[in-house]
Amino acid sequence: MFIRASVYVRSFGLQRRSFANAAANFRIPVIDFSKFRTAQSDVEKKETADEIVSAFKNSGFIYVSNHGIPEDTVSNVFRKSAEFFKMPTDVKAQLAWEDPRSNRGYVQIGRERVTQSADADEILALREKAPDFKESMEIGRDWDSVWENQWPEESDAPGFKKTMLNFFQTCHELHVEMMRSIALGLDLSENFFDRKIDQQCHNLRLLSYPPIKRALLDGDGQARAGSHSDYGTLTLLFQPQVGGLEVMDPQTGMFVPATPIPSTIVINVGDLLARWSNDVLRSTLHRVVSPAKMISSAETITPARQSIAFFSNPNFDTVIECLPNCGNEARYPPIDTKTYIVGRLTATYM
Numbered sequence: 001m002f003i004r005a006s007v008y009v010r011s012f013g014l015q016r017r018s019f020a021n022a023a024a025n026f027r028i029p030v031i032d033f034s035k036f037r038t039a040q041s042d043v044e045k046k047e048t049a050d051e052i053v054s055a056f057k058n059s060g061f062i063y064v065s066n067h068g069i070p071e072d073t074v075s076n077v078f079r080k081s082a083e084f085f086k087m088p089t090d091v092k093a094q095l096a097w098e099d100p101r102s103n104r105g106y107v108q109i110g111r112e113r114v115t116q117s118a119d120a121d122e123i124l125a126l127r128e129k130a131p132d133f134k135e136s137m138e139i140g141r142d143w144d145s146v147w148e149n150q151w152p153e154e155s156d157a158p159g160f161k162k163t164m165l166n167f168f169q170t171c172h173e174l175h176v177e178m179m180r181s182i183a184l185g186l187d188l189s190e191n192f193f194d195r196k197i198d199q200q201c202h203n204l205r206l207l208s209y210p211p212i213k214r215a216l217l218d219g220d221g222q223a224r225a226g227s228h229s230d231y232g233t234l235t236l237l238f239q240p241q242v243g244g245l246e247v248m249d250p251q252t253g254m255f256v257p258a259t260p261i262p263s264t265i266v267i268n269v270g271d272l273l274a275r276w277s278n279d280v281l282r283s284t285l286h287r288v289v290s291p292a293k294m295i296s297s298a299e300t301i302t303p304a305r306q307s308i309a310f311f312s313n314p315n316f317d318t319v320i321e322c323l324p325n326c327g328n329e330a331r332y333p334p335i336d337t338k339t340y341i342v343g344r345l346t347a348t349y350m
């Protein structure tokens with residue numbers, strides 16, 4: 001099954017215009033992952049793996065249904081996340097994100113400006129002019145020998161830590177299965193990635209986008225999250241019903257809404273997996289803007305939005321170099337995961 005991309009796209013000035021034909025070929029397919037997990041034969045497994053890899057080659061994004069994470073689990077994580085962000089600002093500020101090598105803690109509105117730019121001055125100018133209008137809480141593996149998570153007091157956020165740690169593990173397990181499907185889809189052995197991704201060097205990000213005047217959000221260059229690609233291997237994105245996520249159609253360069261589909265997870269390829277695959281798999285630009293559907297034409301406030309992103313990474317010491325079956329000539333020199341990820345984070349935070 002394929003979802004038709006909406007006919008609405010935005011120019012950078014964020015006015016809506018209709019490009020029905022131009023956007024018509026862009027598809028984010030819905031993949032039924034139970035067909036992979038419960039496949040009766042290798043042939044059956046490979047069929048789903050091929051579907052996934054084909055989508056990652058084309059759009060870089062898929063919706064995954066029957067992913068195995070119970071709805072209750074996801075709604076509980078959303079609930080605990082909402083409780084966290086409701087804590088007083090000074091309590092959250094004590095948990096502040098401090099170091100890109102740790103990438104853990106609370107990030108207040110305006111500290112991050114995601115962008116494709118690698119130029120420090122340009123990023124600073126963007127951040128001053130139009131910071132991302134969001135706050136986030138970043139959580140890493142809890143047993144790291146150097147970096148500690150910034151947990152709130154149990155009395156301030158009851159059950160928060162336990163919920164998030166369980167969810168971290170759940171997402172890790174799904175990501176391992178996904179990477180197995182990618183291995184098969186690239187004609188590698190199913191367990192090719194297993195030992196390279198087993199140290200859980202991931203980042204669970206809780207996101208909260210406060211209500212904001214639509215006119216402000218639609219201002220020049222302003223967004224809830226500016227146009228960017230993700231850094232790691234795969235991002236598992238749990239979207240709310242409030243829309244706003246848009247994905248760039250690589251053929252036309254236009255952004256199209258990735259309309260929320262209940263019970264699915266949006267999964268996209270990050271830059272490191274694109275690099276690992278010698279650009280066979282696509283890391284696609286995306287952003288979060290005010291949702292396309294207005295409650296009424298008189299609506300002036302964009303409703304609050306919450307989302308949960310699990311950014312999965314290879315082990316920090318895994319060297320990323322051109323995978324087998326991904327072309328004869330490597331486009332990029334080898335790089336270890338830690339150098340790459342910490343470098344990207346250093347550029348986007350202040």
Ligand SMILES: O=C(O)CCC(=O)C(=O)O
Pocket residue numbers: 205207225230237239245286287288306307308309
């Ligand atoms: O909130 C969302 O839906 C997407 C967020 C995102 O793309 C990111 O944090 O990298």
Ligand SMILES: [Fe+2]
Pocket residue numbers: 228229230235286
């Ligand atoms: Fe993203």
